[in-house]
Amino acid sequence: MSAHPFDAALTLREIGPGRYAGRTSPAYWNMVGPFGGITAAIVLRAVLLHPQLLGEPMSLTVNYAGAMVEGPFEVQVQPVRTNRTTQHWTVGILQNNDQGQPLITTTATLITALRRETWRMSDIPMPEVPTPQEVPQGSYGDDLVWLKRYQLRLVSGGIPREWHGGGDDSLTRVWMQDQPARPLDFCALAALADVFFPRIWLRRATQVPAGTVSITTYFHASAQELGETGTGWVLGQAQAQEFRHGFFDQSARLWSEAGRLLCTSHQLVYYKE
């Protein structure tokens, strides 16, 4: 039995202390490079493989410094500071250029921590939306390879059918899951947080080139809570705040089908014109 495409894409081989070799996956290809979410997941996976890992992922920032090309890459992972209950990591992904010189394609920082039972409170309830079963499939577009790796059921705020230049807002709500279904874990969640199409397409009803330059995800769910979500649906919500000078930001929230906030995520996105 072959591995799930997600796990195949995240296959890493240790080649030295904190050094992991991988290969880009055609199954998660975007327009000019891998889907950003799979790159974030690879960063996370490399840290989770490290023998000195303390705790679970809390905060992940991934910066897309340059497009990855098809082929091998190396992930370099360093635990720069280990405290009693938290641990700080720096991560880089490198690929050789045409001259065989290593180039940094991705930088990242990650904080892991021991989760403790404490007072808890959700300030942002899940919006009331139709169930995944009530939402028709396939209204999200599937012209890109990586989109075939997700089952998406759009609740509101889809890619405009007409590019008439007059969008009203930037809010999208969509039920999401890996395709084929796969139990949710931190790596899958890191990727799901980047599934949303560029907010500017929706807000402006104009399809301009756009790409994430930096994404930060805060993981609110524990490994155990993710396990309880299993292969269930995840509700994603994304909205922009400001479009200016060729960049906009996006804030996203992802809930389990049971209404538990799994992560919040923010990104800065480049756009042309």
Added chain:
Amino acid sequence: MSAHPFDAALTLREIGPGRYAGRTSPAYWNMVGPFGGITAAIVLRAVLLHPQLLGEPMSLTVNYAGAMVEGPFEVQVQPVRTNRTTQHWTVGILQNNDQGQPLITTTATLITALRRETWRMSDIPMPEVPTPQEVPQGSYGDDLVWLKRYQLRLVSGGIPREWHGGGDDSLTRVWMQDQPARPLDFCALAALADVFFPRIWLRRATQVPAGTVSITTYFHASAQELGETGTGWVLGQAQAQEFRHGFFDQSARLWSEAGRLLCTSHQLVYYKE
């Protein structure tokens, strides 16, 4: 004439390529270390001093790996990738421990970019609030040294007067400016984004130990727009989304008095119990 305390705290001396020496400022002292905002500003200042700088700050992530102690520190700054219009930086702050060994206290990544005139849109208007002149001063607490460096006029959501354990929400709106007044720039804005007191105090009406572990700020204003804001007031808004397992997140927005969104900022905060 002596320098503004903010500029004094950000005084850095180049001691090698990408290496800058500084000293913690008692004027911005928090409970157990410097105010996190001043540390973020120091990170940014070091990059802005670098001779290879391209463009202006767009996205800054600062991770507080360990409390800084009073005394000298070194900022190490590396331009890891320079593209045509964007540049990616990694930054670390180091301090020697008792044995004279360098310890990383802070990791950071920064993206700078050439800002271009493009289509623009604000999706989140500034809330309607009283003007700074209509808001009384000094209701924000000033028991910490660094709080004396800011003039704060609280619009709503102040530190609870009674710790009765029954807060309603986590939303604070406050007019802010440096004290004494100082023209706004990227470093000042990076610090202002961290001025808010811990959301858990408000939401829970219980004062538990809390501290930022990671902050990400997206700069939407250009240097020119910040210059136009001058020494005017900045409206800050902060709100939490989820409190769980000893960590909560905070989302913040900062507007100029004229209603222009200057930056959006997100942080993950540790709390006890």
